Structures are given as C-alpha cells and as structure tokens.
C-alpha cells in the first residue's frame with residue numbers, strides 16, 4: 001500500500017472486566033448474537049470471579065501502550081497512541097471520536113491479534129467499520145490497520161527464548177534423557193471460521209496442498225497453516241529443537257457442541273500423549289513432561305492464565321508429568337520494536353517487510369473476502385482496511401471514489 005502520513009495510532013484489543021460487577025455485562029458483550037450456551041458463560045465467569053472480576057488483559061494493554069509510546073519516542077516519531085476495545089471500556093468508537101476531536105485524520109490501527117481468522121482479523125475491521133458509522137466519521141478520517149504479524153521475527157523471538165529456557169529447566173528437573181513433548185497452543189475456532197480464514201482462494205490452495213478438509217487435516221486452512229509454520233520457526237531457533245516431539249493443540253473452545261471446532265483440545269492431547277494408554281517411544285520412554293508454548297496469544301491474559309496455567313497444569317499434575325508454560329510476547333522489547341517497525345513500513349520509512357517461515361509478510365490491506373463470516377441473522381457487517389471494505393475513509397472520500405476494490409491502491413504481500 002502506498003505510504004501515508006499517519007498522525008496517530010489506535011491500539012485495538014479485546015477488552016476485559018475491571019471488577020466483579022463488570023463480568024456478566026462483559027460476557028454478554030462478547031457473546032452477543034453468537035449462541036454461546038449460558039452454562040459456558042457461567043463457567044467462564046468463574047475464571048474472572050476467581051481473579052476479583054478483573055481480567056489481566058487491560059493492565060497488559062496499558063503496559064503495551066506505554067512500551068509502544070516509549071519505542072516511538074526513542075525513534076523520534078511523533079505519533080500519539082490511543083487505546084480502544086471491542087468488548088469493554090475504553091471502546092473503539094469512543095477512542096475514535098476522541099482522536100478526531102484531537103485533530104487526527106489518518107489513523108493506523110495495531111491490534112493485539114497475530115493470525116488470520118474472523119476473531120483476530122475481520123472482527124477488528126468490523127469494530128473499526130462499525131465505529132466509523134457510529135461516530136459519523138466515515139469519509140472524515142482514514143482508519144487503516146497494520147498487517148497480521150504472526151510471522152514477524154519480533155513476535156517469534158520471545159517464544160524461541162522462552163521455549164529454550166523451559167526445555168532446559170524441565171530437563172534439569174526430569175533428567176537429560178526424559179521424553180519431553182512440546183505443545184504449541186492456540187485458541188480453537190469453529191472449523192467453518194478456519195475454512196474461511198485469509199483471503200479468498202488461499203484456503204482452497206492450502207486444502208489442495210494438504211490433501212484434506214479443514215478440521216480433518218492440519219494445515220488445510222490458513223489459520224492452522226500459519227500456526228504450524230510459526231511452530232516450526234520457533235523450534236528452528238531453539239538448541240536441539242529439530243529433535244523435539246511436538247504438536248499443535250487447541251484450547252478455550254466454546255459454542256454449542258453440535259458445531260465442530262478445531263481439535264485436539266490441549267487436555268485431550270495431553271491425556272493421549274501421557275495417559276495410561278499412551279504409546280512409549282522406540283526406546284521405551286513415556287512422555288515425562290510438557291512444555292506449552294502459547295503461540296496463539298500476545299499476552300498472558302485470562303485464556304492463558306486460566307486455560308493453561310490452571311486447567312492444563314492440573315491435567316499434567318493428574319497425569320503425574322512435568323509442566324512448563326512459556327511466556328507470551330507481552331511487552332518484550334523485540335515484540336514492541338517489531339510492531340513499531342510495521343508502523344514505519346506503512347509510513348514508507350522502512351526498507352523491506354520482515355517475515356520468516358513459508359508465508360510472506362501478510363497483506364497491509366486485506367484482500368477480497370478476507371476471513372469472511374456471515375452473521376447468524378444473515379447480515380454482513382461493515383469493515384475498513386480491505387479492498388472490498390464498504391466503509392470509506394478520508395482518502396477515498398477526497399478522491400471521490402466509491403471505495404470499491406477497483407479504487408483501492410493495494411499490493412500483494414511482498415517477501
């Protein structure tokens with residue numbers, strides 16, 4: 001995409017409750033119109049209740065915002081950072097209104113979500129599109145979004161370091177010859193969301209290459225293929241990583257049981273790998289410990305501290321095996337610098353677009369039908385930051401275009 005003189009950044013995230021009285025209203029916001037059973041909401045509420053009704057995610061986003069501000073300042077970049085969430089205060093429309101009031105017109109959004117799927121790509125663009133409509137700022141500000149950064153070296157490096165450290169510490173505990181299995185954990189999503197992840201056409205190509213259907217064969221969809229590739233990239237940077245047993249597993253499933261989601265669930269996988277029925281390897285060793293790498297997540301929020309540090313850890317204890325959970329990128333300086341590098345790319349101040357693994361740097365502007373989803377009531381929500389986004393920004397407005405694909409200046413991802 002042609003460089004633009006962005007004048008402010010919007011850090012967009014999921015949001016979370018700040019006290020007991022926020023928990024249920026927050027969960028209603030998250031699940032509005034999505035058929036999550038009440039029992040599941042009650043269960044998830046207990047995770048927040050146990051933590052005083054407070055999600056760790058808001059504190060982590062305040063810290064990330066401060067770290068991005070510091071990195072921008074250290075590079076002499078004068079770009080104020082605002083913060084807006086999908087599901088809790090401060091909400092995206094309020095942040096957008098404030099940015100406009102403060103005189104900003106060309107806004108670049110950075111999200112706390114690394115991969116391609118409805119929840120982590122399009123839903124953020126919907127938040128932005130709906131905020132443009134709600135605030136009446138369509139045609140008055142540009143609201144663009146940075147590329148998905150799953151394969152950026154700044155995202156991968158902290159996982160490599162964490163895995164190397166946890167492998168070493170688990171080996172020290174269990175012995176050098178102990179059999180350790182690495183579980184790369186990400187959020188499960190409906191199989192239909194996985195099948196629609198990424199731009200139109202990419203999924204079909206991956207399905208063909210993988211020789212199967214999404215949900216049946218790993219890598220037959222953009223979401224799992226991106227995760228598998230990042231897992232390999234993490235391992236490639238870890239001493240002895242090429243000899244380690246590993247698998248990609250899924251967590252935090254919700255939705256009605258009748259709807260298929262990506263599997264295996266992390267706890268089932270642990271049971272299968274280290275339970276009484278589990279096969280021993282060629283030297284007769286059973287799995288003695290797990291290192292869990294939460295490669296699907298940016299910070300140690302509730303999905304990490306509950307589903308991994310509480311539930312998966314309990315599963316390991318029941319199985320009588322060792323357990324480590326590596327840190328997420330959080331405010332790791334390499335991650336923060338990587339995000340600011342991506343911002344500099346969009347300002348046209350950087351040569352090249354860093355990416356590692358088999359995928360090129362992802363699209364600055366989403367391609368047609370990217371991470372598409374038809375709502376349960378049959379509606380399709382407005383989005384920004386895509387060639388086929390119906391919500392027009394300042395640039396399209398000034399150019400007198402109708403904001404359709406033919407008018408948008410887009411380039412394919414470049415390696």
Ligand SMILES: CC1=C(CCC(=O)O)c2cc3nc(cc4[nH]c(cc5[nH]c(cc1n2)c(C)c5CCC(=O)O)c(CCC(=O)O)c4C)C(CCC(=O)O)=C3C
Nearest residue numbers: 014016030031044055056057113119120187254301302303
């Ligand atoms: C792919 C993905 C990410 C990773 C990418 C990213 O980070 O964006 C993610 C992150 C998060 N998910 C979070 C929390 C929740 N997700 C839910 C529900 C869902 N997530 C989904 C997907 C994802 N979710 C889906 C397909 C659903 C069901 C349908 C729906 O409702 O969209 C529900 C409802 C109850 C339940 O769990 O069933 C909650 C409470 C929090 C906040 C944690 C905190 O507070 O610290 C975070 C960061």
Ligand SMILES: [Fe+2]
Nearest residue numbers: 119187252303
């Ligand atoms: Fe979620």
